[in-house]
Amino acid sequence: MDNEFTKEYMSKLRTCDEVVGLIRDGEFISAGQFAGNPHGLFSSLHKIKGRAKDVTFQCSAIFEDYPFLSDEELVGTLFCESFFYGAKERKAHTIGLMSFMPGGLSLVAAKKLSYQKPTMFWGMSSPMDAHGNFNIGLSIAYEMEMLEVADIVVIEVNDQAPRVFGDNTVAIRDVDFIVEHSHHIPTLNPSAITEVEDAIGANVASLVEDGATIQLGIGNIPDAVGRHLLGKKDLNIHTELITDSMAELYRQGAVTNKGKHLWKNKIVGTFIMGSRELYEFVDDNPIVELKRGCTVNNPFVISLNDSQCSINTAISVDLTGAVASESIGHTQYSATGGQFETAYGAQYSKGGKSIIALRSTAKSGTVSTIVPRFDMGTVTTLGRNDVDFVVTEYGVAAMRGRAIRDRVPALIGIAHPDFRDGLRAASEELRIW
Numbered sequence: 001m002d003n004e005f006t007k008e009y010m011s012k013l014r015t016c017d018e019v020v021g022l023i024r025d026g027e028f029i030s031a032g033q034f035a036g037n038p039h040g041l042f043s044s045l046h047k048i049k050g051r052a053k054d055v056t057f058q059c060s061a062i063f064e065d066y067p068f069l070s071d072e073e074l075v076g077t078l079f080c081e082s083f084f085y086g087a088k089e090r091k092a093h094t095i096g097l098m099s100f101m102p103g104g105l106s107l108v109a110a111k112k113l114s115y116q117k118p119t120m121f122w123g124m125s126s127p128m129d130a131h132g133n134f135n136i137g138l139s140i141a142y143e144m145e146m147l148e149v150a151d152i153v154v155i156e157v158n159d160q161a162p163r164v165f166g167d168n169t170v171a172i173r174d175v176d177f178i179v180e181h182s183h184h185i186p187t188l189n190p191s192a193i194t195e196v197e198d199a200i201g202a203n204v205a206s207l208v209e210d211g212a213t214i215q216l217g218i219g220n221i222p223d224a225v226g227r228h229l230l231g232k233k234d235l236n237i238h239t240e241l242i243t244d245s246m247a248e249l250y251r252q253g254a255v256t257n258k259g260k261h262l263w264k265n266k267i268v269g270t271f272i273m274g275s276r277e278l279y280e281f282v283d284d285n286p287i288v289e290l291k292r293g294c295t296v297n298n299p300f301v302i303s304l305n306d307s308q309c310s311i312n313t314a315i316s317v318d319l320t321g322a323v324a325s326e327s328i329g330h331t332q333y334s335a336t337g338g339q340f341e342t343a344y345g346a347q348y349s350k351g352g353k354s355i356i357a358l359r360s361t362a363k364s365g366t367v368s369t370i371v372p373r374f375d376m377g378t379v380t381t382l383g384r385n386d387v388d389f390v391v392t393e394y395g396v397a398a399m400r401g402r403a404i405r406d407r408v409p410a411l412i413g414i415a416h417p418d419f420r421d422g423l424r425a426a427s428e429e430l431r432i433w
Helices: 003-011 016-020 039-048 085-094 105-115 143-149 195-205 221-230 244-251 275-282 338-347 402-413 417-427
Strands: 028-031 055-060 078-082 098-100 119-124 132-133 152-157 169-171 177-180 211-217 267-269 288-290 306-314 316-318 353-358 387-393 395-398
Touching: 003 177, 016 039, 016 177, 039 152, 078 085, 085 098, 098 244, 105 143, 119 132, 119 143, 195 221, 195 353, 211 221, 211 288, 221 244, 221 306, 244 275, 306 338, 338 353, 395 402, 402 417
Parallel strands: 028 055, 028 119, 055 078, 078 098, 119 152, 152 177, 211 306, 267 288, 306 353, 353 387
Antiparallel strands: 132 169, 387 395
């Protein structure tokens, strides 16, 4: 490594506590999301208690129990904003430490920066290379835009982080402080796929043709879809999230990326989350490239690939085809993410499809996910105008080009049999036709 880079690196090296000690009243700190959460800095953040106030901390998809998420004494000192809610964010919300930031992923950075820029950015990188560059290798959904305008840029170097190719390089000259913190990357290892999930996967896969470009989410249903796509030929990947199922599709030869109009021969995404094996797959692999969320999730970019299939999951679908994927009543449960953007882009793709897949029931079979209308306060994530197919374990309901009178029986037909009579009665009572 160049001696000048080494000298500069050492001059900028700090401890996590020293970086947290720089935080002043009214700061706005933006940090890496999902597997890109800088663990050392997050573990030290709570130490601002009693020393600073009115600090805003933007962080998304947290997978560990950091002290700042549960300390009620931090109310008034620290307030967190998140583009995505998981279990940790929901818990912090209940005690007044967290608020959800609505928006599709491709525009979250631009919209946030339209009125507020970060005074500090925290990102995680693999070790600096011989040319004085860091690699934000697990998420650049919004991170690079935040980094580029922040007053202070802090990079946490994690020797367990993979190095991923793409638009995620940060030169040491653009970094103000460096911390070193070795920690395992958070993993997601889904449970065994159930018969219901397997049936949903098979039904979704029946809609995907050879040569299609796919976008999959994370979880057992997308993994089940991936399993049933193994028999397809020459699939392509342009996706928000790169997952284990996609790596397996590439390893088994179902994905070749030969038919893409954009970034031919590449698996393209904007962040990565999965197992340790996935991180090993993406590490120093030129087949995989990360692009900014404003590019990957731009519907008009998505539409330039032929046969783009947007495959997303949901909490519930109403009898007109509208989709609720992020809230249960007034309770924020997850996020919009890229659901609208990928669905919208797929519809403008030549041969593209907007697909929603979900189990027919929830809460151990006691609740139908196909509903006459949403509960009060439920957020409509994807409008009924932008859904082509709804899939459950009972089949596929085509929405594209159908009037509501045709959609209602199709959706009732893929609902769980125990709820079909009630749905028919409700559709008559509410005059949904």
